Amino acid sequence: MTNQTTKSTLPFLVKACLGQQLERPPVWLMRQAGRYMKEYRVIRQKTDFLTLCKTPDLAAEVSLQPYHAFGMDAVIMFCDILIPPEAMGLTVTFGNGGPSIDNPVRAVSDIERLVVPDPIQSMGFVTDLLQRLRKALKDDLHTALIGFSGAPWTLATYMIEGGSSKNFAFIKGLMFENPKALHQLLEKIAETVILYLNAQIEAGAQIVQLFDTWAGILEISQYREFVLPYHQKIIDSLKKTGPEGDPVPVILYVNNSRGLLPCLAEAKPTVISLDTTTSITEARAILADTPFGTAGVLQGNIDPVALFSPPEALKPIVQDVLKAGKNTRHIVNLGHGILPPTPPENVTLLVDTVKNSAALF
Ligand code: CP3
Numbered sequence: 001m002t003n004q005t006t007k008s009t010l011p012f013l014v015k016a017c018l019g020q021q022l023e024r025p026p027v028w029l030m031r032q033a034g035r036y037m038k039e040y041r042v043i044r045q046k047t048d049f050l051t052l053c054k055t056p057d058l059a060a061e062v063s064l065q066p067y068h069a070f071g072m073d074a075v076i077m078f079c080d081i082l083i084p085p086e087a088m089g090l091t092v093t094f095g096n097g098g099p100s101i102d103n104p105v106r107a108v109s110d111i112e113r114l115v116v117p118d119p120i121q122s123m124g125f126v127t128d129l130l131q132r133l134r135k136a137l138k139d140d141l142h143t144a145l146i147g148f149s150g151a152p153w154t155l156a157t158y159m160i161e162g163g164s165s166k167n168f169a170f171i172k173g174l175m176f177e178n179p180k181a182l183h184q185l186l187e188k189i190a191e192t193v194i195l196y197l198n199a200q201i202e203a204g205a206q207i208v209q210l211f212d213t214w215a216g217i218l219e220i221s222q223y224r225e226f227v228l229p230y231h232q233k234i235i236d237s238l239k240k241t242g243p244e245g246d247p248v249p250v251i252l253y254v255n256n257s258r259g260l261l262p263c264l265a266e267a268k269p270t271v272i273s274l275d276t277t278t279s280i281t282e283a284r285a286i287l288a289d290t291p292f293g294t295a296g297v298l299q300g301n302i303d304p305v306a307l308f309s310p311p312e313a314l315k316p317i318v319q320d321v322l323k324a325g326k327n328t329r330h331i332v333n334l335g336h337g338i339l340p341p342t343p344p345e346n347v348t349l350l351v352d353t354v355k356n357s358a359a360l361f
Pocket of ligand 1: 035078
C-alpha cells in the first residue's frame with residue numbers, strides 16, 4: 001500500500017508540520033516498528049536488537065514493515081536513542097528488562113573520558129539506513145522519512161543511571177551536588193546530537209524528532225536550567241533545509257509535559273508532540289500566549305493503551321482526537337510509543353479512520 005501524489009514535492013507530513021491546511025491530518029505512530037508486529041518478531045528471533053539497529057538492510061526492512069502493513073504517512077528510521085551514548089564511549093546492552101549501561105557515568109573523570117563522535121565514522125549505519133530508506137521511497141512523493149535523536153537530558157538519565165530508572169537518584173544527585181559537571185555532560189551530549197541530526201538530514205531525513213522522554217520529571221526552574229538551553233541550542237544549530245533544499249521540520253516530544261508546555265514552546269520547535277495528560281484543546285489554550293501561539297502544529301495524543309480496546313471502543317476515541325484537532329494544525333499520533341500487546345487490527349482501524357476522515361474536514 002503506497003501513497004502517490006504529484007501536487008507538490010513536499011511530503012504530506014512535512015506540509016502539515018509547516019502548518020499547511022490539508023484535506024485530513026497525517027498519521028504515524030511513535031515506535032510504529034516493533035514487537036506488536038509478527039513480521040518484526042520473526043526478524044528479532046534471529047537477530048538481537050542492537051545488531052538489528054546496526055545492520056542497515058535489516059533495519060530498513062523493519063522500518064518499512066508498518067508502512068507496508070498499515071500505510072502510515074511516514075516512515076521513521078529503525079534505531080534507538082541509546083546509539084549515540086554507545087558512540088560516545090559507553091557499553092550499551094539490551095536485555096529483556098530494557099537497556100543497560102555497564103559503565104555508567106558517575107564521576108567527573110567519566111564525563112571527561114566521553115568523546116563527541118564523528119557521526120559518519122561511529123554511526124554510519126544510521127546514515128546508510130536513511131539513504132536506503134530514501135531510495136526505497138523514491139517513487140512515493142507522499143510519505144515522509146523521519147530521523148530522530150534522544151535529547152541531552154533523557155540521554156544523560158540513561159548514561160548516569162545505567163538504564164531505566166524509577167526515581168532518577170543518580171542524575172538528580174549530580175544535579176543537586178555538582179550542577180557544573182552535569183552541564184559539562186549535557187553540553188557534550190548536545191554537541192553529539194547536533195552532529196548526529198545534521199548527518200541524518202544530509203543523509204535524507206525529511207523531518208527530525210527530538211525525544212526528551214524524561215524531561216517531564218523536572219520542576220520548571222530545573223527544566224529551564226538543564227533542558228531548555230540544550231533544546232534551543234540543538235534546534236538553532238540544525239540544518240534548516242535538506243540536500244534538495246526542502247525545509248526540515250523539528251518535532252519535540254517530552255513525556256509528562258503538561259506543566260512544561262510553555263517552556264517547550266520557548267525552544268521554537270516546528271511541532272510539539274503531546275503526551276496523554278493534556279488534551280489537544282487544553283494544550284492550545286496553554287500555548288496561546290507563547291511564541292508557539294495558536295498557529296503552532298501539535299502532534300498526538302491517543303493513549304497507547306486505548307489500542308488494547310475492542311474496535312467499537314477505539315473508533316470513537318480516534319474520532320474524538322480527530323475532532324479536537326480539526327482545523328487546528330494537527331498530526332495524529334500516540335501520546336507515547338505503541339506497546340507490544342497492541343492488536344495490529346487496531347492499528348489498521350486507527351490509520352484507516354484517519355485516512356478516511358476527509359469528510360470531517
Ligand atoms: O518509532 C520507531 O518505530 C523507531 C524506533 C524507536 C525505538 N526506540 C526502537 C526500540 C524509537 C524512536 C525509540 C526511542 C526510544 N528508545 C526512547 C524515546 C521514546 C520513548 O518511547 O520514550 C527511549 C526512552 C528509548 C530507550 C529504550 N529502548 C527502552 C527503555 C527500551 C526497552 C523498552 C522496550 O520497549 O522494550 C528500548 C528498546 C527498543 N527500542 C525496542 C524497540 C523496537 C524493543 C526492542 C526489542 O525488540 O526487544
